[in-house]
Amino acid sequence: MKSARKTETYTATQNACNLCAPLGAALVFKGIANSVPLLHGSQGCSTYIRRYMISHFKEPMDIACSNFGEKTAIFGGGANIKLALDNIRRQYHPDLVGIATTCLSETIGDDVPMFIKAYRDANPDEDLPALVHVATPSYQGTHMQGFHGAVRALVETLAEATSRNERPAVNLFPGMVSPADLRHLKTILADFDLAGNLVPDYSDTLNGPLWTEYHRIPPGGTPVAALRATGGAAASIECGLVLADEPKTAGTWLxxxxxxxxxxxxxxxxxxQSDRLFQVLSKISGKPVPEKYTARRGRLLDALVDGHKHLNGVKVALFGEEDLVAGLAGFCGEVGLVPVLCATGGGKGRFAQAVHKVVPERYHDQMQVMEDVDFVTIEKALEAIDVDLLIGHSKGFTMSRRLQRPLIRVGFPVHDRVDGSRLLHVGYRGAQQLFDRIANTVIEEKQKKNAVGYTYY
Ligand code: SF4
Structure with a gap:
């Protein structure tokens, strides 16, 4: 297995295969009940992040901003953050304001914890919302560092050693998955009769039903009370093979x-990986895996046997967020797909090892693993190898078009399809859907290219 970071001719990132750090943090804060994300920095950053998230989730996306101007960049943003907090409290009456920094406020070195303390000191008699800060300099990390940093900041700021109710509670930190994934994980927790502190939970806030009246803050999300209860949970579960090697996370802190x-x-x-989750939930809850999941797993295995002839030996390229790609690489190995290229814009030096761990050894010498790379580098690598299809997010579409290979859309962002929020990746049901989509795409390609036009495959 070859692994690489940047090309020898690397000059600067072109068409990044990652997103900016405050975007990941803003997504987490959108998953907290009655919460408003506040970006401390310039307006362009929040506009970009709003636009990006609206295009994927297709929901209203209020993200406040402390609106740096030229003077702020010189004298600091203390006054701006105070004004922003006053405005947010007056307009939204939130339970929580999640404050993430942008590159500009990080570069000038604004001391946000001190600004928050000064704000609390100036309002001693007010019932203030929880104020949670996470440092998200994008030049040091990707959206995934912003995401996991915000999750950790939430529990560090709010966790208490109290339990929320009688049932054993589990803290589930699912990583950056889709609203459909979050809904599925909540159902699984409930089926084990576990009270779940799911952090974050944007399954309703970013994928809610049609409203009959406008809500300034969409209903749903992890309640602040659940964040406080994380300190009294029976256990924490943290998802992500690359994250598993990170020394400072919400789970390690708790x-x-x-x-x-x-x-x-x-x-x-x-x-x-789904088996592992079910085993852990069974252990924490003291209950066997519910029959419906055993049956679903059995049906999935049956489908894999039925469809194996279509996928065995098909070469795929995976790209996107590091933990998603590592998870997909393991899935590919299970169903006979050969992940000839696994690429991410993040990785932090741990990606190759994570992929290596889950892909069967028989594929290793056919694989190329790249981390901290952009789309120019990925495309160059793909031009040199034989690949049948691509699995990744919408930013890979132009590459798939030039290479004339189909793109199966997964993860975030999915800007050029309507179902980004509804894509299911996790659990046996997610594996079934992924398998069906991939197998049908392979069959469709064969049909398109075949002169005879078979209707049976
Ligand atoms: S300047 Fe930094 S924080 Fe703002 S959009 Fe660009 S990368 Fe993100």
Missing amino acids: QERFDVPLHRLGLPIGIG
């Missing part, structure tokens, strides 16, 4: 501070 046992798993994509 383990150190409140002795909450931590289970670190991959994203539950495919059979092996």
Whole structure:
């Protein structure tokens, strides 16, 4: 297996295969009930992030901004953040304001924790919302560092050693998955009769039903009370094979501070990683895996046997967020697909190892693993290898067009299809849907290219 970071001729990132750090943080804060994300920095950053997220989720996307101008860039943004917090409280009456920094405020070195303390000190008699800050300099990390940093900041700021109710509660940190994935994970927790502190939960806030009246803040999300209860949970589960090697996460903090046992798993994509999730939930709850999931797993195995002839040996290229790609690589290995290229714009030096761990050894010498790379580098690598189809997000569409290979859309962002929020990746049901989509695409390609036009395959 070859692994690489940047090309020898690398000059600067062109068409990045990652997004900016405050975007990941804003997504997390959108998954907290009655919460408003506030970007401390320039307006363009929040506009870009809003536009990007609207295009994927197709929902209203209020993200406040402290609106830096030229003077702020010189004298600092203390006054701006105070004004922003006053405005947000007056207009939204939130339970929580999640404050993420942009490159500009990080570059000038604004001391946001001090600004928050000064704001609290100036309003001693007010019932203030929870104020949670995460540093998100985009020149140091991707949207995934922003995402996981915001999750950690939420529990560090709010967790208490109290339990929310009688049922054993589990903290589930699912990583950056789709609203459909979050809904599915909540159902699984409920089927084990576990009270779940799911952080974040944007399954309703970013994929809600049609409204009959406008809501300034969409209903749904992880309640602040659930964030406080994370310190008293029976266990934490953190999903992500690359994240599993990160020393400072929400789960490790709760383990150190409140002795909450931590289970670190991959994203539950495919059979092996889903099995691990079900085993851990069974252990925490003291209950066997519910029959409906055993039956679903059995049906999935049957489908894999039926469709194996279509996928065995098909060469795929995977790209996108590091933990999603690692999860998909494991899934590919399970169903006979050869992941000849696994690429991510992030990775932090741990990606190759994570992929290596889940893909069967027999494929390793056919694989190329690239981290911290952009789309120019990925496309160049793909021109040199034989690949049948691409699996990744919409930013890979132009590449798939030039290479004339079909693109199966997964993850974020999905800008050029209507179902980004409804894509299911996790659990046996997610694996079934992925398998069906991939197998049908392979069959469709064969039909298109075949002169005879077979209707049976
Ligand atoms: S300047 Fe930094 S924070 Fe703002 S959009 Fe660009 S990368 Fe993101």
